[in-house]
Amino acid sequence: MNLEFRTAGESHGKGILVFISGLPAGVSIDLSFIKQELARRRKGFGVSPRMHLEEDRIEVLGGLRWGKTLGSPLAFWVQNTEYDKWQPLMDPEGERPKDYEEVTIPRPGHADLSGLVKYRFKDIRNVIERASARETVGRCIAGAVAKLFLAPFGVRVGGFVESIGGIRVSLGEISWEEAFERALSSPLATVDREEEMKARIAQAMAEGDTLGGTFVVAALGVVPGVGSYVEVHKRLDSRLAFYLMGIPGIKGVEIGDGFRGAELSGSAVHDAIFYDARRSPFPFFRKTNRSGGIEGGVATGEVIWARCAMKPIPTLRRGLPSVDIVSKKEVVARYERSDVCAVPRALVVGEGMLAWVLADAYMEKFGGDTLEEALESFRAYCSYLESFKS
Numbered sequence: 001m002n003l004e005f006r007t008a009g010e011s012h013g014k015g016i017l018v019f020i021s022g023l024p025a026g027v028s029i030d031l032s033f034i035k036q037e038l039a040r041r042r043k044g045f046g047v048s049p050r051m052h053l054e055e056d057r058i059e060v061l062g063g064l065r066w067g068k069t070l071g072s073p074l075a076f077w078v079q080n081t082e083y084d085k086w087q088p089l090m091d092p093e094g095e096r097p098k099d100y101e102e103v104t105i106p107r108p109g110h111a112d113l114s115g116l117v118k119y120r121f122k123d124i125r126n127v128i129e130r131a132s133a134r135e136t137v138g139r140c141i142a143g144a145v146a147k148l149f150l151a152p153f154g155v156r157v158g159g160f161v162e163s164i165g166g167i168r169v170s171l172g173e174i175s176w177e178e179a180f181e182r183a184l185s186s187p188l189a190t191v192d193r194e195e196e197m198k199a200r201i202a203q204a205m206a207e208g209d210t211l212g213g214t215f216v217v218a219a220l221g222v223v224p225g226v227g228s229y230v231e232v233h234k235r236l237d238s239r240l241a242f243y244l245m246g247i248p249g250i251k252g253v254e255i256g257d258g259f260r261g262a263e264l265s266g267s268a269v270h271d272a273i274f275y276d277a278r279r280s281p282f283p284f285f286r287k288t289n290r291s292g293g294i295e296g297g298v299a300t301g302e303v304i305w306a307r308c309a310m311k312p313i314p315t316l317r318r319g320l321p322s323v324d325i326v327s328k329k330e331v332v333a334r335y336e337r338s339d340v341c342a343v344p345r346a347l348v349v350g351e352g353m354l355a356w357v358l359a360d361a362y363m364e365k366f367g368g369d370t371l372e373e374a375l376e377s378f379r380a381y382c383s384y385l386e387s388f389k390s
């Protein structure tokens, strides 16, 4: 692991802190791009009203001078603009308000009950606050930084929502670039059938219910040979699965046609190898890409793509059966304002995590203290790839 990021902060606390280390000096960090990514994480249809109340006010605390990294750790701070309202409940230094009532009803599908047991808490709010997906603001920032790092290497990361509540789109003849563009201009970050998806979400909303779905993330322009088969933590697929599965609500991850491939025979799954000297930098290529651009944990040079399945949001307005941990009475789980469907929002985090894994793997392969050193090593590697033509 060459790059590392850590986050701190609670959902209704003062804010979220992100600490990123391992980047070389000289990487251009455009704060307006990071803000755009955060804005994408907030949008959607069927998104909690909280998303409209809160704005992600981001500040750089270290590691950057005049828009370029210094090689030192980067630190970002995202202030919670609603903190004033929450201060009595969340003050790190204050005392418990006299009239404060502990949260004692765990919501099924959340970390509420298992987190309470694990940390021997009496108040479920201690769990809710950190287990909340608010923390993914930090992962989004790390992902946006990774996208900016990868840009000079010609790598572009994007994605699209593939299904919501069983309404599914397929890429068909659409190129990856076009899919990325369509998703960027769609409120549901999808490429087709948006009105049907909206109607499905509106229906769930009216019923006090929630929805999940799937999204696809992809990276274009990744050179072959990034990642490795030599050890588990060097494999691109294992690293990708780790970061994608870690996104709250994600319950399934597949690289390429993973699950579908399990139902087919080898001849229908593996991507045959072709050669064309006009291709640059690497003349070997595939006409299909069912492997998701990774074989043996190493990039093949084709588009790297993965699919994630997100479960329906576990906070339902109509409530789910639960038990009060104090009275032991059967009750309906509490409702705190919540998304009805967060698949488009999770997509942005997923793209960020794909970018993060690739940025880490690029630093591993090309390295250096400065971006220019890494690019020099990258250019030399591209010349080597060209040499397969002779």
Ligand SMILES: Cc1cc2nc3c(=O)[nH]c(=O)nc-3n(C[C@H](O)[C@H](O)[C@H](O)COP(=O)(O)O)c2cc1C
Binding pocket: 048, 109, 110, 111, 131, 132, 133, 136, 247, 248, 249, 250, 311, 313, 314, 315, 337, 338, 339, 340, 342, 345, 346, 349
């Ligand atoms: C971007 C994003 C937004 C989410 N919004 C909500 C929400 O508003 N309400 C909710 O109950 N869960 C939401 N979730 C999902 C929960 O955070 C998640 O299901 C919960 O923490 C339990 O974790 P697990 O599903 O990974 O087991 C969201 C997840 C993501 C990635």
